[in-house]
Amino acid sequence: MEKPLTQHIVPGRAPLSLKEYEKVGGYQSVRKILKEMAPADVQNLVKASDLRGRGGAGFNTGLKWSFVPMGPEVAKPKYLVANADEMEPGTFKDRVLLEGNPHQLIEGMIVAAYAIDASISYIFMRWAYKVAAREIIKALDEAYEAGYLGENILGSGFNLDMHLHTGVGRYMCGEETALLNALEGKRANPRAKPPFPQVSGLFGKPTIVNNVETLCCLPHIINNGAEWFKGLSKTGDAGTKLYGISGRVKTPGCWELPMGTTIRELIEEHGGGMQDGYLFKGLLPGGASTDFLVEEHLDLPMDYTAIQAAGSRMGTGTMIILDDQTCPVGFVHNLQHFFAQESCGFCTPCREGLPWVEKILLAIDRGEGKPEHLLTLDFHTKYLGPGNTFCALAPGAMEPLQSALKYFREDFERHIHEQHCPWSKAKVWQPS
Ligand code: NAI
Structure with missing residues (x-):
């Protein structure tokens, strides 16, 4: 894997500063799109990459962007929101990206905002992610200072503001329309869909809400192309995936692996197998709001298609294991x-x-x-x-x-x- 999302994340080490991030190719995708690509080119490339939303639903990202009205006659501003309100039980994958490499998220957000011609963006973050908030604030300051955010970015004429907004610790705020209500200062109730936020979102304006992991894929797709991204996967669903395991395995954790890695490989190789004295009984593949899978499913590839065909959903891709000694x-x-x-x-x-x-x-x-x-x-x-x-x-x-x-x-x-x-x-x- 040439450039995984987690390549610069070293557990226990502070994330890369802007200078260090630039040295390893950071913000190259921003330079590339602003110089060589129109928003429609970015949308088409991401559509061709088959990137699917990593928040849990797996909706095609390029397709979602394509619903945003474009052109000079469209009422402004348009908004981009990074959904960092990660609260699905057992799910801690976005936290790894937020704490480990905040500039990668900011870079991905600039790409997404450019693709839909948004000029204001928010990172809506789970209240409890204090370390992540601290690192994001530092990175935002550096990005503004360097001219990657603000007015006339890198002399291109493209403007983008980015703000961090922390929630108050409600699961509901992760639902995109409840999130938008919360951002507007209202109670976080969901809105009726349609209209979808792509057409009428924050303050009634066209808005895209993308998950953190989804956004972090974007710089790599821009730099390496759609075919490269698709080729990272072992199955038909493109890219890599941040998988996680919690429960009674020997080494619970979070790993970036090719999409379609089997459940058995995840549990036995990466999770180290079941702890001594405990037997596997079942698992929830992607957080708590997915259906149990059992022994007969262990050789399935963890991707959207295979897990759905087995009667569940990959969801966030972070599994919770049920052992034989837990009721x-x-x-x-x-x-x-x-x-x-x-x-x-x-x-x-x-x-x-x-x-x-x-x-x-x-x-x-x-x-x-x-x-x-x-x-x-x-x-x-x-x-x-x-x-x-x-x-x-x-x-x-x-x-x-x-x-x-x-x-x-x-x-x-x-x-x-x-x-x-x-x-x-x-x-x-x-x-x-
Ligand atoms: P959804 O399938 O309704 O929508 C997913 C995305 O696709 C949304 O952005 C929506 O606007 C868009 N979309 C769907 N149908 C569309 C259409 N016909 N036209 C235009 N756009 C369309 O799913 P939802 O309710 O947004 O998310 C549910 C998922 O969230 C679950 O799969 C669950 O696994 C996951 N989840 C994740 C959490 C986390 O902490 N990461 C927390 C809670 C749930």
């Missing part, structure tokens, strides 16, 4: 507690349904479950599913539940039958 009911209850707490309360199924699901799971976990509870849970996986709520929060929350009811149903039934949690004496690991 699956308690594990899912813990996740539903998080989702119920993070519901913005705007739409009724989510506001009322998630706490109800949480309550039932708690009852089952405590040995107070009734056989009809399983039917109520089955019902809720549909009632809170896609199409019945305003945004993806509740449908996402139902993914681990519906798949746990499919793959680990006997464990749920045992709790109800025995009126007791069979794992109750085991040490229970809880995802943070």
Whole structure:
């Protein structure tokens, strides 16, 4: 891999300063686009690279940009927002990029802003990412000082301002339209889509919201081309991916690897295999709002297409492992507690349904479950599913539940039958 996103990230070392970053080729893509490419060329190149959004949904980035109205008659300003509100349970990949190489994100944002002709940009960052915020502020100062941001960038006539905005620690703010409301100083409720933000976003103006990892791919695509990017992958989905593992493996962590690396390789080689005394039981492939996969799926490539075909989603690509000594009911209850707490309360199924699901799971976990509870849970996986709520929060929350009811149903039934949690004496690991 010639230029991975993480090539200049050394754990424990401060990120590259602007001077160091420039020495290793930093901001070359900005020089290139401003000198040689029109915004449409940048859009076409990124479309040709097949880059898909790394925030979790996997929407084609170039295609998303192409919905932004272009031309002199379009009302200005247009906005670009980097979604750095990384709060999906088990997900810590953007943090690595933010803390490790902030200039790479700024460079990627300049490329994206140029492609859609945006003149104002925001980095919307998770409140808890204090180190990342400190490094981004330093890097923004350096980039302004050097003329990569501000008026008439490198004498090109292109203007771009970039601001850091830190959230207040709500999961909801990662949903792009709730994020835009929060940026406008309003309550972070999701908006109806359509209109999509590409047409009517921040303050009603055309806006692109891209994930941090997505934006960090851009300088490399500009410098090396679409075919190079596609060639990095082992499968049909292009590029590299920041994969992560948490749970009882020997070496949990985050690694940049070719897209399509198999789940088995991730767990056994990079994660070091299961800890001694623990067996693999299942995994959530990309954060908590994805469906469980089990033993039969271990040889699947981790990419958008293969994981979807197996009935789940790659999501953020950072997996949470469930081991044989952790109670699956308690594990899912813990996740539903998080989702119920993070519901913005705007739409009724989510506001009322998630706490109800949480309550039932708690009852089952405590040995107070009734056989009809399983039917109520089955019902809720549909009632809170896609199409019945305003945004993806509740449908996402139902993914681990519906798949746990499919793959680990006997464990749920045992709790109800025995009126007791069979794992109750085991040490229970809880995802943070
Ligand atoms: P989505 O599929 O609705 O949209 C994804 C992107 O594509 C958005 O930018 C949207 O504007 C665009 N898009 C989708 N359909 C479009 C259309 N017809 N026309 C124009 N643009 C369109 O997904 P959403 O709700 O934005 O995100 C859900 C994902 O977020 C989940 O897959 C989940 O894995 C992930 N997620 C990630 C978190 C994190 O911390 N990274 C936290 C929570 C969820």
